[in-house]
Amino acid sequence: xxxxxxxxxxxxxxxxxxxxxxxxxxxxxxxxxxxxxxxxxxxxxxxxxxxxxxxxxxxxxxxxxxxxxxxxxxxxxxxxxxxxxxxxxxxxxxxxxxxxxxxxxxxxxxxxxxxxxxxxxxxxxxxxxxxxxxxxxxxxxxxxxxxxxxxxxxxxxxxxxxxxxxxxxxxxxxxxxxxxxxxxxxxxxxxxxxxxxxxxxxxxxxxxxxxxxxxxxxxxxxxxxxxxxxxxxxxxxxxxxxxxxxxxxxxxxxxxxxxxxxxxxxxxxxxxxxxxxxxxxxxxxxxxxxxxxxxxxxxxxxxxxxxxxxxxxxxxxxxxxxxxxxxxxxxxxxxxxxxxxxxxxxxxxxxxxxxxxxxxxxxxxxxxxxxxxxxxxxxxxxxxxxxxxxxxxxxxxxxxxxxxxxxxxxxxxxxxxxxxxxxxxxxxxxxxxxxxxxxxxxxxxxxxxxxxxxxxxxxxxxxxxxxxxxxxxxxxxxxxxxxxxxxxxxxxxxxxxxxxxxxxxxxxxxxxxxxxxxxxxxxxxxxxxxxxxxxxxxxxxxxxxxxxxxxxxxxxxxxxxxxxxxxxxxxxxxxxxxxxxxxxxxxxxxxxxxxxxxxxxxxxxxxxxxxxxxxxxxxxxxxxxxxxxxxxxxxxxxxxxxxxxxxxxxxxxxxxxxxxxxxxxxxxxxxxxxxxxxxxxxxxxxxxxxxxxxxxxxxxxxxxxxxxxxxxxxxxxxxxxxxxxxxxx
Numbered sequence: 001x002x003x004x005x006x007x008x009x010x011x012x013x014x015x016x017x018x019x020x021x022x023x024x025x026x027x028x029x030x031x032x033x034x035x036x037x038x039x040x041x042x043x044x045x046x047x048x049x050x051x052x053x054x055x056x057x058x059x060x061x062x063x064x065x066x067x068x069x070x071x072x073x074x075x076x077x078x079x080x081x082x083x084x085x086x087x088x089x090x091x092x093x094x095x096x097x098x099x100x101x102x103x104x105x106x107x108x109x110x111x112x113x114x115x116x117x118x119x120x121x122x123x124x125x126x127x128x129x130x131x132x133x134x135x136x137x138x139x140x141x142x143x144x145x146x147x148x149x150x151x152x153x154x155x156x157x158x159x160x161x162x163x164x165x166x167x168x169x170x171x172x173x174x175x176x177x178x179x180x181x182x183x184x185x186x187x188x189x190x191x192x193x194x195x196x197x198x199x200x201x202x203x204x205x206x207x208x209x210x211x212x213x214x215x216x217x218x219x220x221x222x223x224x225x226x227x228x229x230x231x232x233x234x235x236x237x238x239x240x241x242x243x244x245x246x247x248x249x250x251x252x253x254x255x256x257x258x259x260x261x262x263x264x265x266x267x268x269x270x271x272x273x274x275x276x277x278x279x280x281x282x283x284x285x286x287x288x289x290x291x292x293x294x295x296x297x298x299x300x301x302x303x304x305x306x307x308x309x310x311x312x313x314x315x316x317x318x319x320x321x322x323x324x325x326x327x328x329x330x331x332x333x334x335x336x337x338x339x340x341x342x343x344x345x346x347x348x349x350x351x352x353x354x355x356x357x358x359x360x361x362x363x364x365x366x367x368x369x370x371x372x373x374x375x376x377x378x379x380x381x382x383x384x385x386x387x388x389x390x391x392x393x394x395x396x397x398x399x400x401x402x403x404x405x406x407x408x409x410x411x412x413x414x415x416x417x418x419x420x421x422x423x424x425x426x427x428x429x430x431x432x433x434x435x436x437x438x439x440x441x442x443x444x445x446x447x448x449x450x451x452x453x454x455x456x457x458x459x460x461x462x463x464x465x466x467x468x469x470x471x472x473x474x475x476x477x478x479x480x481x482x483x484x485x486x487x488x489x490x491x492x493x494x495x496x497x498x499x500x501x502x503x504x505x506x507x508x509x510x511x512x513x514x515x516x517x518x519x520x521x522x523x524x525x526x527x528x529x530x531x532x533x534x535x536x537x538x539x540x541x542x543x544x545x546x547x548x549x550x551x552x553x554x555x556x557x558x559x560x561x562x563x564x565x566x567x568x569x570x571x572x573x574x575x576x577x578x579x580x581x582x583x584x585x586x587x588x589x590x591x592x593x594x595x596x597x598x599x600x601x602x603x604x605x606x607x608x609x610x611x612x613x614x615x616x617x618x619x620x621x622x623x624x625x626x627x628x629x630x631x632x633x634x635x636x637x638x639x640x641x642x643x644x645x646x647x648x649x650x651x652x653x654x655x656x657x658x659x660x661x662x663x664x665x666x667x668x669x670x671x672x673x674x675x676x677x678x679x680x681x682x683x684x685x686x687x688x689x690x691x692x693x694x695x696x697x698x699x700x701x702x703x704x705x706x707x708x709x710x711x712x713x714x715x716x717x718x719x720x721x722x723x724x725x726x727x728x729x
Contacts, residue, residue, distance in 0.1 A: 037067020037079055041171070042211065044164035048177040048218055052155040054093070054139040059086075061165065064131040081126040087116045088138055089151050089160060095138040097121045104134065114148040115161070145244050146302055150215075152280050155242045156181070156223030158216075159280035164203075165211040173212045175201040180222065184289055186215040186281065217280045217289075224277065227252060231259040233269025236312065239277035241301065247278050250303045258309055261339040265395065267403030270316035276308070292319040310336040321408060323425045326360035326450070330382030331405065334390060337383070338398065359452040360385065361426070381449060388445045389433045400436040411435035412486040419483070420490050426450060427458070427492050434466075458492060465494040468501045476508040477515040482536045507539040510546040517550065521557045525549075526594035552599055556591055559606050560584060 044059040067079040088095060090111065097104040097119075105122040119136070126132055140160070142153030152159040158181075164173035175183060175190065179199045183190060190201040203212050224239035227248045236255055240248040263269050272295050279288045279298025288311055289298035297315035299308040313332040322328035356377040363378040364370060370378065390398055400415060410420035411431035422428065426446075433442045443459055451459075469489055473481055480486060482504050488497040511533050518525050529549050536542040587602035 037065065037069060038081065039064045039066055039170075040166040040211075042164050042166035043172045043174075044162070045174045045176065046160070046162050046216075048153075048158045048175065048181070050156055050178040050181065050220060050223075052153060054141045055153055055158055055160060056139045057088075057137065059136040059164070060133065061136065062131055062133045063126070065126050065128050067128060078128050080128075082124070083120055083122045084134065085118050085120040086136065086165065087111060087163070088119045089140040090115050090117050090149050091140045091143060091151055092117065092119070092138045093140060095119050095136070097134055097136045099123055099132055099134050106136075115143075115150050145241070145246070150280075152241075152301070156220035157241055157280065158218045161213065161215050163211070163213050167211075168206045171204065171206060171211045173203045173214070175216055175218070177201070177218050178220070180220045181218045182221070184217045184281070188212055188214045190214075190216075215281070219277075219280075221277070229255045231256055232263050234259045234263065234316075235273045236270070237273070237275045239275060241278045241280075244278060244301070247301060247303070251276065251299070251308060254305060254308055255312065258339055262309075262313065262335060265335060265339055265399060265402065266406055267399040268406055270312075272316070272318075274312065274315040276312050276315060279311075290314055292317060305340070306336060309340060317406070320423055321406065323423050324361070324363075325365055326363050326378065326382040326385070327424070327426055327429055329379060330386035331402070333379070333383035334386035335402070337387070338390075357381075359455075360450045361452055361455055385445055385449045388449075389429075389439060389442050390437065393437050393439065397437050401432045404432045404436060405429055410486065410490040412480075412489045414480065420487060422490075428490065431490065461494045462492070465489075465497050465501075468498065472501050472505060472508050475505070475512050476533070477512040479511055479515070479530055480534045481508070482542075483534060484537060503539050504536075507533070507536070507543050507546065510543060510550075514546055514550055514553070517553055521553060521560075523553070523556075523588060524592045526591055526596075528594040548596070552591065552596060555603055556587060556599070559587065559603055 040061065040063050042059060042061040044057065047056045049055075061084075063081070063084065065079065065081060088108075092108075095106050095108060097106050107120040107122070109118040109120060111117040119138075121134060121136065123132060123134070140151065140153070142158070142160075143149035143151050145152070150159065151161075158177070162173055162175060164171045173188075176195070176198050177183065179194065179197055181199075183192075183199075183201050185203075188203045188205065188207040190203045193200045193202065201216075203214070206212055207214060219241075221239065223242055225242055225244070225248060227238045227240070229236045229238060229252050234255075236259075238248055238251045238255075240251070259270070274295040274297070276297055276299050277289070278301050280301055281288050281298060288300065288307070289296070290311070291297070292315075295315050297311040299311040310332045313335050314328065317328055317332070322331065354377070356371070356373045358374060358378065360378060360381055363382070390401065393401070403409075404411065404415060405424045405428075407416075408421045408424055409415065409417065409432075410422070410428065412435070413419045415436070424432075430442055430446060433439050443462075447456060447459070466489075469481065469485070472485075482500070485497060485500040485504060488494075488500060514529070515525060526549055529545060532545050533542050583602060583606050587599060587606060590596075590599040590602055
């Protein structure tokens with residue numbers, strides 16, 4: 001009866017050894033339930049060509065039976081082995097084994113995964129203390145693109161699981177490839193050595209408990225098929241495996257679809273020219289290539305929309321922008337999910353009893369000591385935390401957070417400011433989520449998912465300091481608190497920040513009051529005053545500036561008010577004649593420009609003009625009054641001269657009037673009084689008219705008044721001595 005024993009298979013690809021033992025009764029060697037009585041020394045060598053030829057493999061393995069354990073089943077402590085089984089690629093061909101120059105029987109059987117088969121090597125029984133050296137050789141081509149078998153071999157590329165089985169310190173794995181090809185491995189450190197035109201990559205440290213196993217990817221970038229994609233402000237170069245046009249078409253179409261949405265969500269185009277290449281890594285997403293310094297990321301050769309998008313987003317992150325791995329991986333997954341609705345939709349539940357659970361702050365970089373299960377947990381957990389932080393925010397708030405994070409902005413500066421630019425570590429990200437995103441529960445997510453006992457203490461005192469900062473920010477109105485305080489908050493220096501809040505409290509109140517007073521006056525805050533407050537290193541100098549500004553504002557508003565109500569009618573008349581509106585405008589402009597010396601001159605000029613306007617107004621009013629008196633006197637005098645003499649007969653027309661010359665009518669009949677007049681005449685008697693007084697004889701012919709004026713109409717024409725003036729024919 002033969003029993004076999006085997007090593008575990010890792011990630012569905014790792015090769016495993018299965019040992020066959022023979023069992024006999026009595027004192028014969030018996031079967032064993034484990035394989036700890038066998039030592040293994042091995043050297044495996046994989047040779048890759050650049051032209052796509054099959055990979056050739058040679059493994060030299062020496063096994064020794066050292067098992068002496070006495071058990072009830074084997075009281076003599078003797079065991080024997082008759083077979084050895086090892087996994088080989090599913091596409092393996094010409095699998096042959098020899099020992100001491102003699103061929104051994106090899107039987108290929110179906111493996112436990114799509115990319116492996118079991119090769120069982122039979123040999124005569126191996127007794128205690130005996131050793132056997134086996135040389136196993138085979139070659140393998142690659143499977144088709146996107147086949148379940150992850151082995152790929154082509155022009156300028158190869159990807160496969162490499163195995164060297166043996167005890168720690170007694171195993172060696174070599175990968176030989178043209179020097180133009182680059183190598184990446186899922187685990188283990190490979191040291192390169194030049195050998196002619198090839199590079200020999202060597203690993204000697206065990207990566208699994210049965211030796212060295214690693215999935216390796218080799219590629220020559222120069223052989224890649226290239227395609228450039230430009231969308232909006234983003235530029236992407238795609239590098240596909242030679243002959244894989246389907247991957248290039250897929251990548252181009254996906255980028256054109258999603259890059260506009262990514263730019264809209266993050267508020268930024270991809271920060272630089274990036275490259276996405278077709279990556280053959282077969283394990284978890286963490287083993288896809290990423291070179292942030294060069295802006296290069298690998299995307300799966302499977303047409304996976306989620307992982308492709310996520311890797312493109314990662315490539316756009318500046319090197320050093322996100323120091324913690326969980327932050328950049330979580331952000332890339334969140335952006336992918338937000339723009340597409342794809343990706344992990346169920347949040348990971350924290351399970352402290354899960355052996356793979358770990359605080360995200362402890363998640364190391366790629367190629368570290370984390371197991372595949374720990375990597376898987378950390379990827380999902382990082383995505384889950386970012387969704388807790390950002391899922392409930394609308395797109396505008398998400399954009400404010402993401403654009404700030406991608407630009408390295410401080411949450412305590414205005415969006416777009418270059419002040420305080422620094423890497424967005426996990427602490428600054430928390431500030432952005434709370435300040436710009438308004439998520440008041442973000443710190444709780446950090447306590448549950450991110451921080452360990454050593455880092456949780458950084459949250460102590462943060463909440464009360466942030467409340468005090470917010471109160472000061474309310475006092476100073478629309479302005480930002482002084483720069484030293486903002487920097488202390490961004491650096492999480494809360495003791496120093498509390499001291500600064502106390503120092504600047506009074507100055508903040510002055511700043512808020514000045515803004516309100518200026519707005520009430522319809523003016524803008526003087527240029528430079530806001531900057532003086534926001535950049536103040538201490539409170540004293542800026543307090544003096546704020547008080548000076550407030551005093552000048554008070555003087556200016558009093559002058560403006562005086563001008564608007566004209567300060568009485570006399571000053572108003574003078575100002576209208578002098579035209580002081582331009583002076584007021586210059587004073588306002590000088591105030592808003594922060595030119596206080598010019599403002600003082602303008603205010604002094606306005607005060608002088610006010611006095612001059614008052615004097616001018618008084619002079620104008622006095623002159624107007626005098627002129628009015630003269631005009632009134634002239635009018636009265638003229639009216640008096642034109643009034644008729646009381647009791648004088650009316651003046652006839654200037655030509656010979658009836659009743660005044662020969663041939664004229666008789667004078668009008670005398671008015672008869674009904675009663676006696678005061679002169680004692682009888683009532684009803686004709687009133688006797690007294691002849692008009694005669695003027696002295698006029699010398700010379702009649703004519704106009706020598707003054708040129710017509711004769712007064714209140715006097716009759718002068719009589720000529722002895723009769724009437726002759727009439728002209």
